[in-house]
Amino acid sequence: MNFRNTSRSWGAISKALHWLIALLIITQWVIASRADNLPLGAAKLQAIAWHKSFGMTILALAIIRLVWRWVNPVPTLDGVTRTWERRLATISHVMLYGLIFAMPLSGWLMSSARNFPVSWFGLYQFPDLVAANKPLYELTHDLHGAMFNALVCVALLHIAGALKHHFIDKNDVLKRMLPFGGARHD
Ligand code: HEM
Ligand code: HEM
Numbered sequence: 001m002n003f004r005n006t007s008r009s010w011g012a013i014s015k016a017l018h019w020l021i022a023l024l025i026i027t028q029w030v031i032a033s034r035a036d037n038l039p040l041g042a043a044k045l046q047a048i049a050w051h052k053s054f055g056m057t058i059l060a061l062a063i064i065r066l067v068w069r070w071v072n073p074v075p076t077l078d079g080v081t082r083t084w085e086r087r088l089a090t091i092s093h094v095m096l097y098g099l100i101f102a103m104p105l106s107g108w109l110m111s112s113a114r115n116f117p118v119s120w121f122g123l124y125q126f127p128d129l130v131a132a133n134k135p136l137y138e139l140t141h142d143l144h145g146a147m148f149n150a151l152v153c154v155a156l157l158h159i160a161g162a163l164k165h166h167f168i169d170k171n172d173v174l175k176r177m178l179p180f181g182g183a184r185h186d
Contacts, residue, residue, distance in 0.1 A: 005072040009176045014072065017065040018177060021100060024058050025151070028103075052111065053121045059104035066097065080171045085161070092158050099151045106144045113137035 004011040010018070028051060035047035077086050108129055111118045115132040119125045130136060165173035 005075055007073050008075055008172075010075055011072065013068055014065075015177060015179055017061055017068065019179060021058060021061055021065070024054055024061070025100075025155075027054055028058070029148070049119065049122075052107065052118050055104045055107050056118065056120050056126065058100060059108075062097070062100040062104075075176060077173070080169075080173060081165075088157075089161065092154050092161070095154045096151070096158060099147055099154070102147055103144065103151065106140050106147060110137060110140035110144055113140060 002009070002011045003013050005014055031047055031051045031054065035044055035051060038044035038047060077089060081089070108118055108126065112128040112130050113133045113136040115128075117125055117128075162174045162177070165171050166175070
C-alpha cells in the first residue's frame with residue numbers, strides 16, 4: 001500500500017483523510033438536525049455535545065490534511081482535464097478546504113460568544129475564543145448555517161465533477177481517490 005501521494009495518485013493517508021472528513025460532515029448534519037428537532041433537555045444537550053466534539057475532530061483532521069498535502073506531491077490533473085476544468089477544480093477545492101476550517105471555527109466562536117463550553121467528548125475542554133457577546137453569537141450562528149448551505153452547494157458541484165470524470169470522460173480522476181481504486185502508482 002502506498003501511504004504517500006505520487007504525482008499521479010493519492011496515497012492511503014490522503015484518501016483516508018478525504019473520506020473520513022466527508023463522512024464526518026454528513027454525521028454533523030445528521031446530529032445537528034436531530035438536535036434541532038429535540039425539545040430542550042438532556043438528549044438535546046448530548047446531541048449538541050457530540051456535534052461539537054465531532055466538529056472539533058474535523059478541525060484537527062483538516063489541519064493534519066493540509067500539512068500532509070504540503071509535505072507530499074499533489075497528483076496532477078494535467079493531460080486528463082481541460083483548462084477550465086482545472087480552474088473550476090482549484091476554486092472548488094480551495095472553497096472546500098476553507099469551509100472545513102471555517103465551519104468548526106464559527107461553531108467554536110458561536111459557543112464561546114454564547115458562553116457555552118466546547119469539550120472534546122468530555123475528555124478535554126477547549127478555551128473560550130471570546131467573552132460572552134450576544135451580537136457576535138447571533139452573527140456566528142447565522143454564518144454557521146449559511147456556510148453549511150454553501151458547503152452543500154460546492155460539495156454537490158464537486159461530486160458532479162467527479163461523476164463526470166468517471167462516466168463521461170472515463171478518466172482516472174475518481175478512481176484515484178477511491179479507497180481501493182485501481183489508479184496508477186507511477
Ligand atoms: C465541519 C464541522 C461542522 C459542520 C458541518 C456543522 C454543521 C452544522 C449544521 C448543519 C447546523 C444546523 C444549522 C441550523 O439548523 O441552522 C449546526 C448547528 C450548530 N453547530 Fe455546527 N457544524 C460543525 C462544527 C461545529 C462546531 C465545531 C461547533 C462548536 C464547537 C458547532 C456548534 C454548533 C451549534 C451550537 C449549533 C446549534 C445552533 C442552534 O442553536 O441552532 N458546530 N452545525
Ligand atoms: C461522494 C462524495 C465525494 C466524491 C465522489 C469526491 C471525489 C473527489 C475526488 C475524485 C477528488 C480528487 C480530485 C483529483 O484527483 O484532483 C477529490 C478531491 C477533493 N475533495 Fe472530494 N469527493 C467527495 C466529497 C467531498 C467532500 C464532502 C468534501 C468536503 C470537504 C471534499 C473535499 C475535497 C477536496 C478539498 C479535494 C482536493 C484535495 C486536494 O487537492 O488536496 N470532497 N474529491
